Amino acid sequence: ALGREVDYFNEYGGTADLYLMESDADTMLNAVSGTSTIGGSPNSKLDNTAETLVLFYWNGSSAKVQDVDYLIWGNASCATDKSGAGTYLNDTPVAGQSLLPVHLDGEKLIRLSETEGSETTTGGNGITGHDETSEALASTWDVVDLASTRPEISDISFEPAAPTDLDSLWISATVTDEVGGLSVECVYTFDGVQTATDMNPLNAGADDYACMILPLGEAGTFTYYIRAENNLGLKDSTLASSKEITVYTESQNIAYLRDNFDDLAETTVSITATVTVEMGKINTYASYVQDDGGRGIYIFGSGMSGFARGTVVEITGTLSEYNGSLQIKDVTASSVGSATLPTIPELTCKQLNNNYMFYEGTLVTVHGQITDRADGIGGGSNITIDDGTSSVTLRVWDSTNLLSDFTADSLLQTGNLVEVSGIGGFYASAAQLMPAYAADVTAWTDGTAGTGNISLTVAPYPFVPQLGEIINYSYEFPDEARVIIRMYDASGRYVTTLTDEYHGMSWTYEASWNGRDELNRLLSPGTYLMHMEVIERSTGRVTRLAQPVVIAVKK
Template structure:
């Protein structure tokens, strides 16, 4: 009896095993997501730390309902998203845990589908999909009906992760006012993204005092893994267990991190699924050689281009001597990365490069430079040409003959590029035109142009851009031009990566000061401060309410984000314009004067002067910008023909009754034709066209060929082949 009492006393005095410290949950990550095919949908988690994590108070959800104002963090007040529209709001089973280094999977469509797809069982299934219980643990409903809310008993889990979605992994102890984010990933259109900034809420604790969430990253600036689904049979996998550029303080994460700030587009990659296991090796980053200047004293450089803030760790830049076809210089790119605009510059000191090379260290040709996805230690001077691990290459000369040995670096049939093709090698560089075009290991889009180290390649010669234009009649010209300018590169409206703010900062740059941006209506300039709420905003010259609003086609639809009609504007003037159609002022209009800026403007107070004018129906643009606006409208009518899913058929009209909210009409056509004729194309408009082209890869044909307006938009107008004798074009024979 005495020994039994002693044993009981010892057990009483032994310290009780404490639960998992909340700080350790920072090591729990979402590491893989499958969104297609439906049967294979799953989410994988990983414990990268050294402590086993208790998952009892850990939740996983893809459900946030902004329209219904229901969010996952409302679980503290007995609510929260989940169960509708095939979404789910789940908690891990009581007693569940994940060991250090372990990977676990949650099947969204049951273990049977999971096993038939991957040949292994998941760790958890969202719901029991078999006739009877199996050995795979089921997730628990976070709130009643948050996994299966169908009265008929049919589980809601089909296609849960497709489209625009968010997956949130978070911790809640069941008592506190606030949940604590563990990991947060977004893909698609960001419609279900979350920003808890300043939200005040009271949980089930005994007091009635509310608590307030710290700042999240605003949704417009949150990055997405990708704007569209991965290929069927693939997955998105985390290639960076350190969460990239995530903000590590003043957030709502378990250690105060801002989980909504991660640059997901850089930390996840697409590959073959690896359920319950570490990701495969990530592919080489999407970087190319974008511009090279080899014939320059003190201005030599190699410009690399890709996604913003992409790490170049373990990448190498290798230079080959055409005389020997051997390595003569190797540059280690580890520790460098592309900047916020996607550029990484390797060059002479005077260019303020990211990586410095000695003056006159590039050979003039026939020579080559190649980018490799392997550490620089793999090369030594004197090594022969190799294509192992190659990402991109440029073989070039300055008047020398082609080097067959070096041409093996690039794709078959691609050419060696002559920096001196214009007889001006010392003052020109070899650049992809338009910027980033042509594809890796291809040289077909390189041209000799003025050097633009570290910025977009612009003002590139047109070449045969309009070679397939057929101006036999209005129909053939419209159709062939549409095919030329269609399918342009679409940038997101607002994003943590390159978006329309970036495009417009370049397109609408003040020609006299690169730190300023030039406003379309007021004719003033503002210091560029980035996107968001500023004194300037983005003007849809073809109002988005007329055919392509974000509500109907999504935030990032092609027409809404198209910089050929999207222009920077003073906020007040943009508000005055609203969605008024364009027309000449007849009487009783309000004047919006212009500033004197860049040698033009200065409202006179007398109609029309150098002012904008508007009434309750229409808006008249000031004289210097009338043609610019008209040609933007002609472009939109031509570019958007309703022949692509998600795009509408935009049409110019002379009937004001057609121009209604939700309808794809704009005008007035006859007035815009007059504006086009009265305000011819100028160099400002030409440069803007080039700059938008350098991003989007398509041009406004009516800036390059103003004569095509008559052929397409004037009934009975002449369709004249470019290059025809202008005397005969004027009907004299």
């Protein structure tokens, strides 16, 4: 502070490291030992007419100092030339030194740029080797009004935070200036090429400036800084910052990993998914996760320990294959919250059998009748469920303790109708379903109890599908029967299938048809035939019923 401590504190609300006018250890030393060079006024000021100001560094013991900056204005009466003094190198002779312009009260001197112009950069007494007395001060500094300030740059923002080669870059900053005529640029370097692009105000009269840089198209280091200049030539700039531009990769959800396994095998992958079966339920180090894409995958490794069902986890590991099953191994995982289980696909047994590799590792649901059960088979039980379209083996591992639950064990007895959710798998090229929780085994009821009769009833009126109308119908069937209802046109050509399912108990259903074919196309007006076929499993008897359905014309 070029004054007293009290004056500095009153002005700025803090303390400086050194003071020109004090009496303690924080007082600046005189320029010449034993000689008062500071002046007697308690508020000593630099002279506006002619003065020299030298900023230098001294290590406390060396016989000489190192110049940091050297300023002289008005005339050369206070100029310095250390040439020939001790071990100093030659300075620029006083007659050759450039002078700053004279400034008056209410004015100040300000450097026009961050550089020192044509200053000699070697062989000098400066701390960086420059000859600080050689700066062309008349061109690198100027006189401005005391209120004039440089632009100030703050609140720099870069989006996106993790840019890829396909992202546009958005760079913004707040630039304040009291002078006007502001010009703001973003200067960036990428792939060895430097580019300056204008940053424009986001709103008229506002201090926020921004620019958008189009996708760079490749990976690399993006280095940038912001500079601003007002109409007085006063400038400010920020330090350079850098961002790594990476190559865009498609989001790695589980479906993506499965569909691109040939390319991703034995590489490191990362997913976010919900735990469907916690570690240790099916195998000591096995757990299963599923995401909103409707696919699941087997996770192998102790990194999943402690994550209960429903935990949302971020997982990183190696994508691999084990005995035909895809897995992520050598995993690290962290919890990012909890959630309800993702939507569980509901399948017929036939769908699961025909697509068991697709649903391998995925939590799915089937329903049907338990037709066989064998306990104590290789560390678990094999239970057969049949829904009339096909049958599937429920593999219940002893490690799940599922059959220790009285309700689940009772439901999984021969003859019962159940709905079961479990992890899709396979054994000996046949589908398996692996339930792991007692709560995933429930009694299955659909419709209302029937009388054992066979019937098909269609509402006795025409309907117009083009107007969004539907036709209601109901049907009943006996115990242990497969029920197939199909639509045909008047010439007997197949139109669509409304249901094809096995039912263990006699039920009555109510349903509707929207007048569309199997490709979801609206059908032409005319008479159609609803045909029901009932195949009774116990006797093999087949019963066929039919009812007409009329699609009317829109008027």
